[in-house]
Amino acid sequence: MMCGLESMNEAPKHLATEDKLERRVSYYYVAFRMFLRHKPGMIGLFVVALTLFSAVFANIIAPYDPYGLDPPLRFRPPSLAHLMGTDNLGADVFSRIIYGSRYSLAVALLVVTISMSIGVTLGLISGYYGGIIDEIVMRSTDAFMAIPAFFLYLVALSLWDVRGVWVISIMMGIVMWPTFAKVIRSEVLSLKERPFVDAARAMGANDLRIITRYILPNLWGSIIIIASLRMATAILTETGLNFLGLGDPTICSWGGMLNRAHWAGAQLEYWWAPTFPGLSITAVTWAFNLMGDGLRDAFDVKSWR
Amino acid sequence: MAKLYEYIVRRALTFIPLIIIITLVVFTLTHIAPGDPMSYMFSQMQMGEREAELRRIYTEKWGLDKPIWEQYLIWLWNVVRGDLGYSFHIGRPVAELVLERVPKTVELAVASLFLGWALSIPLGVLSAVKKDSIVDRLVTSFSVTANSMPTFWIGIVMIIIFALYLGWFPTSGAGLDLGVVEHLRSLVLPTIVLGLSRLGMLTRLTRNSVLEVLNEDYILTARAKGLKEHVVVYKHALRNALLPVVTILGLELAFVLSGAVLVETVFAWPGMGQFFVISAHRRDYPTLMGINFMACVTILVAMLITDVSYALLDPRIRY
Numbered sequence: 001m002m003c004g005l006e007s008m009n010e011a012p013k014h015l016a017t018e019d020k021l022e023r024r025v026s027y028y029y030v031a032f033r034m035f036l037r038h039k040p041g042m043i044g045l046f047v048v049a050l051t052l053f054s055a056v057f058a059n060i061i062a063p064y065d066p067y068g069l070d071p072p073l074r075f076r077p078p079s080l081a082h083l084m085g086t087d088n089l090g091a092d093v094f095s096r097i098i099y100g101s102r103y104s105l106a107v108a109l110l111v112v113t114i115s116m117s118i119g120v121t122l123g124l125i126s127g128y129y130g131g132i133i134d135e136i137v138m139r140s141t142d143a144f145m146a147i148p149a150f151f152l153y154l155v156a157l158s159l160w161d162v163r164g165v166w167v168i169s170i171m172m173g174i175v176m177w178p179t180f181a182k183v184i185r186s187e188v189l190s191l192k193e194r195p196f197v198d199a200a201r202a203m204g205a206n207d208l209r210i211i212t213r214y215i216l217p218n219l220w221g222s223i224i225i226i227a228s229l230r231m232a233t234a235i236l237t238e239t240g241l242n243f244l245g246l247g248d249p250t251i252c253s254w255g256g257m258l259n260r261a262h263w264a265g266a267q268l269e270y271w272w273a274p275t276f277p278g279l280s281i282t283a284v285t286w287a288f289n290l291m292g293d294g295l296r297d298a299f300d301v302k303s304w305r
Numbered sequence: 306m307a308k309l310y311e312y313i314v315r316r317a318l319t320f321i322p323l324i325i326i327i328t329l330v331v332f333t334l335t336h337i338a339p340g341d342p343m344s345y346m347f348s349q350m351q352m353g354e355r356e357a358e359l360r361r362i363y364t365e366k367w368g369l370d371k372p373i374w375e376q377y378l379i380w381l382w383n384v385v386r387g388d389l390g391y392s393f394h395i396g397r398p399v400a401e402l403v404l405e406r407v408p409k410t411v412e413l414a415v416a417s418l419f420l421g422w423a424l425s426i427p428l429g430v431l432s433a434v435k436k437d438s439i440v441d442r443l444v445t446s447f448s449v450t451a452n453s454m455p456t457f458w459i460g461i462v463m464i465i466i467f468a469l470y471l472g473w474f475p476t477s478g479a480g481l482d483l484g485v486v487e488h489l490r491s492l493v494l495p496t497i498v499l500g501l502s503r504l505g506m507l508t509r510l511t512r513n514s515v516l517e518v519l520n521e522d523y524i525l526t527a528r529a530k531g532l533k534e535h536v537v538v539y540k541h542a543l544r545n546a547l548l549p550v551v552t553i554l555g556l557e558l559a560f561v562l563s564g565a566v567l568v569e570t571v572f573a574w575p576g577m578g579q580f581f582v583i584s585a586h587r588r589d590y591p592t593l594m595g596i597n598f599m600a601c602v603t604i605l606v607a608m609l610i611t612d613v614s615y616a617l618l619d620p621r622i623r624y
Contacts, residue, residue, distance in 0.1 A: 040446075143323050145608075148600040150563035151581060155593060156334050158585035236455055240567050243457050244582065262461055262571070268469040278458035286453035293449070 031221060034298035041294015047287035055101040064092035066099040066252045075270045085272035087257070088264035093273060097280050099252040104284065107169050108234040112227050114173025119180025120223060124211055126181070127188025137185070141178035149175045153237075157246035164248050168241065172234060179230065183222055191215050221299035228292035232285045239281050254281050309616060313609065320605050324598070325381070331597050332377050335590055367393065380594060389598070390591035394584070399595035403577065407599075410576035413495055413568070414561045418554070420500035421507050426550060429511025433546075434538055436516065444508060452505030456564050460498045460571035467494060477573035495572045502564050503557060511550050518546040548618055555611030559604045 035041055054061055063083075070090035078085045084093035126137035156171055157163055191197065192215065200214045241247055242255025249256065254277040261273035364370050368379060383390060389399040432444035468476040475491045518524065519542055527537045566578035573579065577596060584592040 040449075139319075143326060147327055148559065148562060148597065148604060150566050151597055151600055152331060152334075154566065154581060154585055155331055155597070158582070232453065236453075239455055240457060243455075243567065244570060258458060258461065262457075268465055271465055274458070274461045274465070278455065278462065281458065282450070282454045285455075286450060289449050289453050 028220070031295075031298045035294055038294040038297055040290045041298065044287040044290030044292075044294060047283055048291060051101050051105060051284050051287070054098050055105045058098045058102055062092075062095035062098040064095040066091060066095040068092075077270070078272050084276045085270065087260060087273045088270070089260070093257070093276055096252050096257055097254065097276055100254040100257060100277065100280065101284070103165070103251055103253040104235050104238060104281070106165055107172075107238045108231045110165070110169035111172040111176060111234040111238070112230050114170060115176040115230065116180055116223065116227055118174070119177035120184050120219075122177070123181040123184025124188055124215065127185035128192055128207070128211055128215070134185070137181060141181050144175060144178045147175065150237075150240075153241055154244070154246065157241060163246065165251070168238060168247065172237060176230060176234070180223070180226055183226055184219060187219055187222055188215055191218055221295075225292055225295045225299065228288055228295055232288035232292065235281065235285050235288070254278075309613065312616075313613060316609050316612070320602075320609075323605065324601060327601050328381070328594065328598055329377060332380065332594060333373060335588075335593055336373050336376065380591075384598065389595040392584075392589055392592045394587045394589045394592070399591050402580070402592065403595055403599055406575065406577045406580050409574065410562070410565050410569070410578060412492070413499060413565060413574060413576060414558065416492060416496040417499035418503070418557060418561060420496055421503040421557075422550075424500075425504050425507035426511050426547065429508045429550075430515055430538075430543065430546075432508070433512045433515035433519065444512070448505040448508040448512075450505070451501055452509075454501075456498055456502040457567040457571050459501060460494070460568055463494050463498055464571070491572075495568050495574055498571075499561060499564050499568050503560060507550065507553075507557075510553065511546070514549050515542060515546040518542045521545075548615070552611050552615045552618065554614075555607035555609070558607040562600055562603065 068091060070086070073082075073086050073090040074088055076082050076086040082092050082094065084097065087093055087096070122137050126134040152175065153168075153171060157168070197210060197214055200210050205214070238247075239253070239255035239258070242253045243259045243262070245256075245259050247253055247256055257277040258274055261270075261277070264270075264273070368376055371379075380390065389403070391397065392399050392402055395402060428444050428448075432441040435441050464476050467473050474494050475487070477491070519538075524537060524542055527541045528534075532541075562578075565574075565576060566581065568574065569576045569578040570582060577600075581593070581596050584596070
């Protein structure tokens with residue numbers, strides 16, 4: 001975005017040959033400015049940044065060892081020493097929440113990266129080439145959408161003993177790609193009919209060059225919107241799986257904390273153990289949703305007028 | 306109508322390869338996973354000669370010594386003949402076990418979908434008609450928030466507040482043997498939780514759909530004719546705007562089925578989702594495959610119904 005800012009300020013000095021590049025930069029620049037003015041979107045961005053900060057600096061922020069068990073300190077209500085109380089095993093809830101953000105963000109990022117790579121690639125290919133390739137890709141998206149996804153995760157994760165971050169992320173990534181593929185495909189369908197694609201072809205650009213240099217740069221807006229909204233879905237699904245006890249039990253996760261709190265029973269007497277992890281999940285998911293909506297509004301050319 | 310009939314048959318035929326691929330994936334995943342039903346069953350026993358003999362007999366009886374592809378073909382052939390096999394653990398036909406639990410899940414799903422619709426349509430219409438007002442902002446923020454809360458957590462919070470603290474509703478369980486009133490009381494909390502999880506999305510869909518229709522030319526015409534605003538909205542706009550909301554029922558069903566797994570676990574609701582979680586722990590292959598197969602067919606049929614209802618409700622769409 002910095003380079004966008006500079007080139008906007010220096011616009012008159014630019015040569016005519018850079019006109020195409022200029023307009024492209026300014027499209028994202030305007031969207032960026034629109035996003036900065038979008039209040040809910042900025043709130044979302046702020047919460048996401050805060051979570052990212054706590055995930056990166058977890059070992060500095062967390063006052064206690066999240067894995068440290070201290071049985072005499074079980075079921076302590078929130079106090080100055082333990083901001084969010086302690087759970088049924090005597091671990092500090094606040095520290096566990098700080099460390100849990102690492103897990104949730106890592107899984108969500110991996111899931112979105114994997115599903116984005118598969119989905120965008122397949123969407124580009126099927127939209128650009130059409131015909132039999134398109135048919136195959138679109139039928140596979142139907143197939144993937146018909147999979148009772150949660151049942152599939154359950155089968156895989158409850159039967160396999162290896163449940164690290166990677167296993168969950170790869171599984172969810174593979175299941176979640178169709179959303180990307182469908183949206184990208186429909187945009188490519190209309191983009192490839194535009195004059196600049198014809199012009200590129202007339203200049204002798206091959207398919208690969210047209211796709212990567214002329215079509216893909218127009219899609220970043222859509223990609224970043226879906227990615228943000230999918231982060232929210234990924235976090236909800238991941239915490240759900242961890243709640244069912246299907247995550248890695250040795251890693252601190254928000255879903256795992258809820259699982260522990262739920263099965264420890266007597267929830268009324270120690271309401272803080274289930275309340276705070278749930279609030280964290282809600283806050284982060286909510287932030288990604290707000291950010292996605294904000295980006296959608298910012299990239300919506302119609303709203304610029 | 307003949308065309309539509311043809312379309313349904315054509316779509317239904319494409320289900321066959323889809324179902325084969327999906328069940329093959331699930332079958333392979335379950336069968337190559339470490340741990341087997343034998344280890345679960347015999348885990349409580351001392352392994353003597355008699356147990357080893359039993360184990361051998363059962364392995365052979367259930368065909369677990371055959372290669373996976375052969376086991377899959379046998380399973381598939383039995384399904385074609387309408388036989389989902391016997392549960393390893395309970396020893397009764399899977400179809401029977403599943404059908405016993407389906408009504409509970411359907412009851413929960415229908416109740417929560419009904420709740421979702423009953424609330425989201427008025428809310429969505431209201432916020433679209435009063436676009437950019439305070440009401441619209443409130444409804445929109447509510448729907449984003451509802452969309453962001455994990456169902457199982459709302460469940461836990463509801464249990465704490467309404468079951469443990471206030472004592473209005475039971476924390477878990479269901480069953481008509483407790484009496485109709487008691488059963489309905491236990492239905493309340495799971496329904497609200499599952500309904501709330503869909504409410505955000507449905508409200509947003511209604512709002513967008515109404516907004517889109519309100520921009521159409523014929524609405525402008527209706528307004529230009531001098532019709533009253535409520536006539537324009539409720540007679541002209543709503544009919545078309547509600548199309549996508551009603552027809553999404555099929556896809557909603559898929560979400561509700563997934564959500565039911567979590568909600569049923571939280572509330573110990575004796576439906577399919579809870580049964581599935583238990584069966585996965587027991588490595589009860591036929592039951593797992595049976596539930597997966599039924600869920601898969603349900604979702605595909607629901608998707609087909611979605612498309613067909615669209616065609617029936619909207620005369621512009623022809624197949």
